[in-house]
Amino acid sequence: MKHIQTLNGATLKASAAKGGCGECQTSCQSACKTSCTVANQKCENQ
Amino acid sequence: MVHTFTALGQYLAADVNSGAVHVLDKLTYDLLSLIPGPMGETLPPELAEQLPQYDRRELEEGWRELLELQDGGLLFTDDTYLDPEAAMALPRAAVVKALCLHVSHDCNLRCRYCFASTGDFGTGHRMTMTPETAKRAIDWVVAKSGKRRNIEVDFFGGEPLMALDTVKQTVEYARSLEKEHDKVFRFTITTNGVLLDDDTIDYINREMSNVVLSMDGRREVNDHMRPTVNGKGSYDVIVPKFQKLVAGRGTKDYYVRGTFTRDNLDFSADVLHLGDLGFRHVSVEPCSGPADDPFAIRKEDLPQVEEEYEKLARLLMERRDINFFHFNVDLAQGPCVIKRLRGCGAGCEYVAITPDGEIYPCHQFVGKEEYRMGNVFDGSFDMEISGRFADQNIYTRPACRECWARFYCSGGCSASNLLVNGDITKSNEVACEMERKRLECAIALNAIAAGMGEAPYTERDNTACNQCGACAAEEKSNI
Numbered sequence: 001m002k003h004i005q006t007l008n009g010a011t012l013k014a015s016a017a018k019g020g021c022g023e024c025q026t027s028c029q030s031a032c033k034t035s036c037t038v039a040n041q042k043c044e045n046q
Numbered sequence: 047m048v049h050t051f052t053a054l055g056q057y058l059a060a061d062v063n064s065g066a067v068h069v070l071d072k073l074t075y076d077l078l079s080l081i082p083g084p085m086g087e088t089l090p091p092e093l094a095e096q097l098p099q100y101d102r103r104e105l106e107e108g109w110r111e112l113l114e115l116q117d118g119g120l121l122f123t124d125d126t127y128l129d130p131e132a133a134m135a136l137p138r139a140a141v142v143k144a145l146c147l148h149v150s151h152d153c154n155l156r157c158r159y160c161f162a163s164t165g166d167f168g169t170g171h172r173m174t175m176t177p178e179t180a181k182r183a184i185d186w187v188v189a190k191s192g193k194r195r196n197i198e199v200d201f202f203g204g205e206p207l208m209a210l211d212t213v214k215q216t217v218e219y220a221r222s223l224e225k226e227h228d229k230v231f232r233f234t235i236t237t238n239g240v241l242l243d244d245d246t247i248d249y250i251n252r253e254m255s256n257v258v259l260s261m262d263g264r265r266e267v268n269d270h271m272r273p274t275v276n277g278k279g280s281y282d283v284i285v286p287k288f289q290k291l292v293a294g295r296g297t298k299d300y301y302v303r304g305t306f307t308r309d310n311l312d313f314s315a316d317v318l319h320l321g322d323l324g325f326r327h328v329s330v331e332p333c334s335g336p337a338d339d340p341f342a343i344r345k346e347d348l349p350q351v352e353e354e355y356e357k358l359a360r361l362l363m364e365r366r367d368i369n370f371f372h373f374n375v376d377l378a379q380g381p382c383v384i385k386r387l388r389g390c391g392a393g394c395e396y397v398a399i400t401p402d403g404e405i406y407p408c409h410q411f412v413g414k415e416e417y418r419m420g421n422v423f424d425g426s427f428d429m430e431i432s433g434r435f436a437d438q439n440i441y442t443r444p445a446c447r448e449c450w451a452r453f454y455c456s457g458g459c460s461a462s463n464l465l466v467n468g469d470i471t472k473s474n475e476v477a478c479e480m481e482r483k484r485l486e487c488a489i490a491l492n493a494i495a496a497g498m499g500e501a502p503y504t505e506r507d508n509t510a511c512n513q514c515g516a517c518a519a520e521e522k523s524n525i
Contacts, residue, residue: 001111003074005498007058007489008377010119012065012386012453016127019382022136023196026144027456028390028408029234030256030301032331032371037481038389038456040374041381044196 021045048122049450050079053490054359056499060489061115062450063125067377067489068115069498073100074108084122085113130441133384137394137436140429142190143197144391146398146409147183149175149212150204154240155280157272159307159333159341165204167400167413174208175401177215179422183399184220186422188227200234202398202409207241217253234258236303238272239284239291247291255299259288262304263316263330271307271341289324301371304330307341311350314358321368329371332480334462345476352483359487363494375454375488386440389456393419393435407435410461435460438470445473451482 023044030041047062050070057075059068070078077100080093089109094102115121152172153165166172184199191197199220201213213235220231235250236258242250250257261284262268269279292300302325306313313330320328332351335342343351362370380386390396393407400412403422411417420426440446440457455478460470462477493499 001114003071003108004111004115005069006066006115006120007069007493007496007498008065008067010061010064010066010123011378012063012383013119013123013127015065015382016384020133020136020384022141022143022194022385022395024381024385025196025232026198026391026396028392028396028459029144029146029198029200030299030371032329033236033258033303033409037372037375037454037484038386039380039454039485040371040376041385042376043379043381043385 015043018045019043047450048078048081050075051486053356053486054363054494056490056493058486058489058493058499059121060450061121061123062453064120064123065377065383065453066115066120066123067492068120069493069496073097073104074112076100077105077108078112081112085109085116087113128383128387130387130439133387134436134439137388137391138433139192140190140394140427140432140436141192141194142187142395142397143194144396145183145187145197145199146202146396147175147180147199147216148203148398148400148409148412149180149201149206149209149216151401152208153203153205153238154208154275155205155238155272156275156277159271159305159335161335161410162204162412169413172204173401175212177212177219179401179403180212180216181219182403182422184216184223186399186425188223188229189425190427191229195228196230196232198232198234200236202236205238205240206235207237207246210241210246214249232256236260238280239287240274240280242284242287242291244290247287247294250291251294251296251298257291257295257298257300259284259291259300259302259325260304261285261288261302261320262306263310263313264319267310267316268304270309271305285323292325299327301327301329303371304328305333306330306343307333308343308347309341311347311354314354314361317358317368317370318361318365321365326367327369327371331372332477334459334465334474334477336466343476343480348476348479351480355480355483355487359491363491372484373488373491375485375492377489377492383453386453386456388439390459392460393432407431408461410459410465414464434470443471443473445475445478449478449482451478451485454485455481 027038049060057070156164232255234256238260265281268281272280332343333341398406398409405419406412419428419431440452446452462474466474
């Protein structure tokens with residue numbers, strides 16, 4: 001493409017198929033304790 | 047829903063439901079910003095008329111590229127692939143996997159912004175948790191965690207090092223249960239550092255998978271907000287101890303975690319100062335509170351705060367040695383969409399336990415009697431309260447339904463909503479606005495790190511720490 005570069009594909013949609021195991025870290029435990037950013041957490045299955 | 051935005055000189059588009067992110071040129075940015083929803087086959091003439099600065103053929107070319115993204119499921123996607131009811135089944139079952147264990151409701155600092163009323167959570171009673179109570183809490187979470195293998199315990203306070211014996215006995219006891227119950231405990235400790243000594247540092251670096259070290263940044267900023275009981279500054283006491291701890295940490299996780307208030311809206315200087323002290327993993331976060339809180343960030347502060355985040359992002363492009371927590375967003379391999387739907391899990395997957403064994407939805411609800419959920423001694427657990435928290439997700443919170451950032455932040459903080467708006471369901475809009483700005487900066491940093499867009503290519507990647515392996519490689523090369 002001349003005008004557009006795709007930085008990230010449809011990864012969220014793809015994750016729906018095998019996600020939801022619940023083994024990942026609780027987001028509030030990582031550092032914040034007051035404000036949430038979940039997108040910086042790691043998946044336990046990757 | 048598509049969110050078009052600019053940050054750090056980049057023109058960007060986030061397709062909210064698919065997770066796709068595109069780096070645009072100015073033409074496609076201007077064009078996409080005018081497109082309200084799913085695109086047809088051809089460029090509507092009225093849209094072209096709104097963009098007279100561009101050649102018609104160029105606009106048609108841009109339209110075709112955007113249409114190609116749409117046809118490929120990368121633009122204007124819907125979220126019908128998700129079943130929110132099924133995704134929320136786990137929170138409703140209240141399978142608890144994480145404890146915030148308040149081993150101490152006492153503290154040796156008197157931080158002026160402390161949400162825990164300098165340690166006693168407004169109770170007027172300073173106390174520490176006995177090892178017996180802590181062991182009951184561990185028994186309780188083992189029973190409540192069902193088939194979940196990984197269990198997190200954060201030693202919290204007050205100041206948890208004031209109850210170090212309880213911490214040690216808890217760790218030993220939990221480890222003794224791992225094999226029999228097929229569990230893996232991961233321990234974190236959140237400390238102000240005052241009581242750290244060599245033995246304690248060794249212990250923490252051996253046993254804790256993560257450690258959160260509390261300090262605010264520059265000496266004058268830290269000492270203004272974080273005095274000792276005697277009113278003296280804490281900076282000179284804690285900095286050498288934190289440096290020693292981090293030096294022995296290896297590749298294990300840690301964060302030096304500060305708070306910025308209305309008194310230091312130039313907080314980028316504090317982030318950089320923490321980096322100058324040798325701390326790689328840094329989080330400096332906004333003070334949150336109701337409108338009359340003297341320290342909490344207010345709506346009128348937002349323009350300055352947002353400008354400061356952008357300034358910080360630009361500065362961090364030249365500081366590969368600093369991993370700023372809120373700019374660390376993994377676009378490709380972060381948590382699954384089901385996790386993002388559910389958020390922090392307070393009151394369901396995650397609870398706080400007080401020194402006397404009382405259970406609350408999270409550490410920020412402790413002391414609010416109407417949110418007391420039960421007690422580890424009698425095994426009580428209020429499923430009505432838990433159910434109210436389980437019902438909180440990005441589809442049930444009205445503000446989240448309309449927000450482009452919902453899958454990145456997962457719905458914000460119920461405690462913050464209660465504090466500011468008196469209702470766990472009503473989003474704290476000031477916090478939301480800051481979160482959106484941080485995410486825009488994080489996505490722009492990702493684009494720059496990938497060598498895309500308007501800025502010159504840079505190899506410096508501030509956005510993917512914990513995934514890139516650079517830490518480990520660098521530390522190995524220094525040995």
